Amino acid sequence: MSVIAFDKALERFEPVLGLETHVELGTASKMFCGCATGFGAEPNTQVCPTCLAFPGSLPVANEAAIEATIRIGLALNCSIAEWCRFARKNYFYPDMPKNYQISQYDEPLCFDGYLDVEVGGQTYRVEIERVHLEEDTGKSTHVGGATGRIHGADYSIVDYNRAGIPLVEIVTKPITGTGAMAPEVARAYGVELREIMRSLGVSDVRMDQGSMRFDVNVSLNEPGAPWGTRTETKNVNSFRSVERSVRGEIERQAFLLTSGEKIIQETRHFHEDTGTTTSGRSKEEAQDYRYFPDPDLVPIAPDPTWVATLRDTLPELPSVKRKRLQSEWSVSDHDMESMYNAGAIDLVEATIAAGAPAADARKWWMGELARRANESGTALADLPITPGDVARVSELVASGSLNDKLARAALEGILAGEGSADEVIAKRGLQIADEGELLAIIDQVLADNTDAAEKVRSGKVAAVGALVGAVMKASRGKADAGRAREIILEKLS
Amino acid sequence: MSAITRDEVAHLAKLSRLALTDDELGHFATQLDVIIGSVAKVAEIAAEDVPPSSHALPLTNVFRADEVRQSLTPQQALSGAPAVEDDRFRVPRILGEEA
Numbered sequence: 058m059s060v061i062a063f064d065k066a067l068e069r070f071e072p073v074l075g076l077e078t079h080v081e082l083g084t085a086s087k088m089f090c091g092c093a094t095g096f097g098a099e100p101n102t103q104v105c106p107t108c109l110a111f112p113g114s115l116p117v118a119n120e121a122a123i124e125a126t127i128r129i130g131l132a133l134n135c136s137i138a139e140w141c142r143f144a145r146k147n148y149f150y151p152d153m154p155k156n157y158q159i160s161q162y163d164e165p166l167c168f169d170g171y172l173d174v175e176v177g178g179q180t181y182r183v184e185i186e187r188v189h190l191e192e193d194t195g196k197s198t199h200v201g202g203a204t205g206r207i208h209g210a211d212y213s214i215v216d217y218n219r220a221g222i223p224l225v226e227i228v229t230k231p232i233t234g235t236g237a238m239a240p241e242v243a244r245a246y247g248v249e250l251r252e253i254m255r256s257l258g259v260s261d262v263r264m265d266q267g268s269m270r271f272d273v274n275v276s277l278n279e280p281g282a283p284w285g286t287r288t289e290t291k292n293v294n295s296f297r298s299v300e301r302s303v304r305g306e307i308e309r310q311a312f313l314l315t316s317g318e319k320i321i322q323e324t325r326h327f328h329e330d331t332g333t334t335t336s337g338r339s340k341e342e343a344q345d346y347r348y349f350p351d352p353d354l355v356p357i358a359p360d361p362t363w364v365a366t367l368r369d370t371l372p373e374l375p376s377v378k379r380k381r382l383q384s385e386w387s388v389s390d391h392d393m394e395s396m397y398n399a400g401a402i403d404l405v406e407a408t409i410a411a412g413a414p415a416a417d418a419r420k421w422w423m424g425e426l427a428r429r430a431n432e433s434g435t436a437l438a439d440l441p442i443t444p445g446d447v448a449r450v451s452e453l454v455a456s457g458s459l460n461d462k463l464a465r466a467a468l469e470g471i472l473a474g475e476g477s478a479d480e481v482i483a484k485r486g487l488q489i490a491d492e493g494e495l496l497a498i499i500d501q502v503l504a505d506n507t508d509a510a511e512k513v514r515s516g517k518v519a520a521v522g523a524l525v526g527a528v529m530k531a532s533r534g535k536a537d538a539g540r541a542r543e544i545i546l547e548k549l550s
Numbered sequence: 551m552s553a554i555t556r557d558e559v560a561h562l563a564k565l566s567r568l569a570l571t572d573d574e575l576g577h578f579a580t581q582l583d584v585i586i587g588s589v590a591k592v593a594e595i596a597a598e599d600v601p602p603s604s605h606a607l608p609l610t611n612v613f614r615a616d617e618v619r620q621s622l623t624p625q626q627a628l629s630g631a632p633a634v635e636d637d638r639f640r641v642p643r644i645l646g647e648e649a
């Protein structure tokens with residue numbers, strides 16, 4: 058596919074973005090029935106007459122899902138509807154057994170909010186058009202054909218466990234003025250949205266399990282010209298893909314436009330392997346879905362006192378919390394951003410809560426542990442070590458029982474599943490050499506290295522490094538290097 | 551003059567997966583026209599002081615608590631399915647659309 062380099066595209070065009078985010082709520086039961094919502098259950102074991110659309114069944118709305126949606130709206134600075142309804146979105150596709158999906162159309166539960174995101178020290182305000190509640194669809198598997206994709210498949214098989222799980226859709230207004238930062242702003246918006254969902258505790262936001270997913274709209278226009286035709290890239294399932302899909306679509310559209318071609322309004326599919334999109338179907342018009350109020354469900358009119366209570370009991374929002382922690386920990390903007398990007402803030406906070414000084418907690422998570430996470434390609438939070446373990450190791454270093462090298466070995470043992478900090482230390486014999494052992498080692502080292510010892514004696518203090526190195530080697534890393542240096546200098550003074 | 555065109559009926563039929571003959575397209579265009587005309591009459595009566603009704607019952611906020619209830623077994627769930635494979639509903643090939 059032909060593209061124009063990103064920088065060149067941005068010289069000529071301004072991008073307009075729009076992001077639609079689907080978040081599966083973490084309720085125990087489905088949106089309109091009592092079926093469980095656990096991920097990974099055996100096919101069609103979490104289904105009932107309602108979510109299978111058997112005749113005579115009736116949906117009843119899950120109050121916890123309504124509440125979670127209002128809380129999301131409030132966290133995104135939205136107005137909450139005084140009165141709104143569910144609507145049927147009609148379409149023929151076997152991922153919903155009803156031939157419609159219960160959604161909301163022109164009366165969303167929450168509307169007109171915003172979310173501020175920071176990229177490279179600059180704040181971008183992303184305006185939120187609406188937050189509405191709907192039900193998730195079932196999962197189709199396409200059988201036959203070469204690729205497992207729908208085209209060329211012989212037939213499909215459907216599991217309705219996911220059908221009916223409450224799904225919140227968060228739609229931005231068109232995002233303008235981001236220029237060359239468009240891909241990063243899109244990504245930062247997604248990350249911040251996930252942070253908010255986590256702080257609210259409304260979803261596990263596992264992108265690998267599809268409980269948070271993005272549709273990315275992009276159009277280009279020349280400066281001063283009306284907005285261009287947009288495309289919508291569906292089901293983008295990682296932050297990196299959000300960024301890449303925006304970038305890729307800007308490059309693709311710029312090529313078409315500079316070649317005098319038109320952009321077709323369509324949905325596109327993102328390909329993880331190449332970072333490019335391919336054409337899907339032409340986008341249907343909203344009227345083709347023939348939305349109408351669902352007669353099976355009565356309107357929602359959230360009690361203002363309920364909404365006020367939900368507003369008053371919102372948790373501290375992530376951006377506010379980050380500012381507070383930054384000041385408490387006395388770290389620079391840059392260090393705070395590094396921790397944020399590494400997903401380390403909650404871990405550092407929990408490690409401090411477990412007793413470690415802020416600087417030590419940050420040092421271990423952003424140093425040794427970040428390196429190990431990077432090596433194994435896992436997220437910091439997914440490392441098999443708890444903030445309590447890290448605090449214990451930090452405590453043992455502070456009390457002089459471990460030096461840095463032994464501490465790293467202890468962390469390695471914990472990560473390898475050898476047990477808690479104390480268990481690993483006992484099993485691996487990670488104990489700093491005591492004063493007696495240390496003196497004996499030093500005497501031996503001085504006897505073996507008379508040249509270096511003489512240099513130090515004659516005032517070349519720099520030569521002490523080699524002696525300390527020899528002590529560390531002789532102790533197999535178990536000596537306290539600082540103390541060894543002190544003793545050597547004393548002896549040679 | 552008919553407000554509903556044959557093309558509109560054809561489009562609706564396609565969305566609804568109904569196979570209509572040429573004759574039927576004209577037939578339903580006329581009928582739908584009458585129906586829409588009748589509904590429009592109701593709209594004429596509705597005045598500013600009459601709020602639009604949305605439901606036969608004067609109710610709002612009918613909710614259920616977030617409690618898990620017993621689901622069907624896969625055997626029960628699939629017992630009426632025309633075709634089953636791997637405990638899933640087997641459906642014909644889906645053409646020309648992609649979710």
Ligand SMILES: [Zn+2]
Pocket residue numbers: 087090091092103104105106107108109221
């Ligand atoms: Zn159910």
